[in-house]
Amino acid sequence: QVQLVESGGGLVQAGGSLRLSCATSGRPFSILTMAWFRQYPEKEREFVATISWNGVNTNYGDSVKGRFTISRDNAKNTVYLQMNSLKSEDTAVYYCASAARPYSGGASITSFYNYWGQGTQVTVSS
Numbered sequence: 448q449v450q451l452v453e454s455g456g457g458l459v460q461a462g463g464s465l466r467l468s469c470a471t472s473g474r475p476f477s478i479l480t481m482a483w484f485r486q487y488p489e490k491e492r493e494f495v496a497t498i499s500w501n502g503v504n505t506n507y508g509d510s511v512k513g514r515f516t517i518s519r520d521n522a523k524n525t526v527y528l529q530m531n532s533l534k535s536e537d538t539a540v541y542y543c544a545s546a547a548r549p550y551s552g553g554a555s556i557t558s559f560y561n562y563w564g565q566g567t568q569v570t571v572s573s
Contacts, residue, residue: 448473448474448562449471449472449473449474449479449545449547449561449562450471450472450473450562451469451470451471451543451544451545451562451563451564451565452469452470452471452564452565453467453468453469453541453542453543453564453565453566453567454467454468454469454470454567455467455468455567456541456567456568456569457568457569457570458570458571458572459533459569459570459571459572460533460571460572461533461534461535461571461572461573462532462533463533463571464529464530464531464532464533465530465533465569466527466528466529466530467483467527467528467530467541467543467567467569468525468526468527469481469483469525469526469527469528469543469564470523470524470525471524471525471526471545472524474545474547476519476521476524476525478500478547479500479545479546479547480497480498480499480500480545480546480548480549480550480554480559480560481497481498481517481519481526481543481544481545481546482494482495482496482497482498482517482543482544482545482546482554482555482559482560483495483496483497483517483526483528483541483542483543483544484541484542484544484557485537485539485540485541485542485569486539486540486542486566487538487539491557492542492557493508493539494508494555494556494557495507495508495511495515495517495528495541496508496511496515496516496517496528497517497550497554497555498517498518498519498526498550499549499550500521500549500550502518502519504550505517506554506555508555510536511530511537514530514531514532514533515528515529515530515531516528516529516531517529526543528541530569533569533571534571535571535572535573536571537569537571538569538570538571539568539569540566540567540568540569541566541567541568541569542563542564542566543563543564544557544560544562544563544564545560545561545562546559546560546561546562547561
């Protein structure tokens with residue numbers, strides 16, 4: 448089992464920044480592919496970003512490329528999502544996810560991941 452706990456969400460003005468964190472426990476963090484997804488009300492979860500176990504490989508959803516950065520600190524068992532130049536359409540619940548498998552092209556879909564956090568709300572006011 449892997450436990451994921453997100454933090455760092457909140458209310459921010461358009462153009463501002465937030466950094467989300469996801470702390471993990473229960474399994475060696477360094478072997479996990481990690482990702483962030485987001486979900487709008489009554490919509491499917493949308494891929495935001497993913498990162499390989501060593502941080503070498505990353506991938507981003509088209510709507511966040513150039514604005515968001517995913518990173519990880521294996522010593523702290525934590526993955527981060529730095530969100531800059533936030534827009535009102537970034538308002539959503541953000542979820543952290545983990546997969547005990549190597550990073551691959553399938554890492555942008557929800558079924559790739561085994562474990563999910565409870566989500567953290569990000570609200571961007573215009």
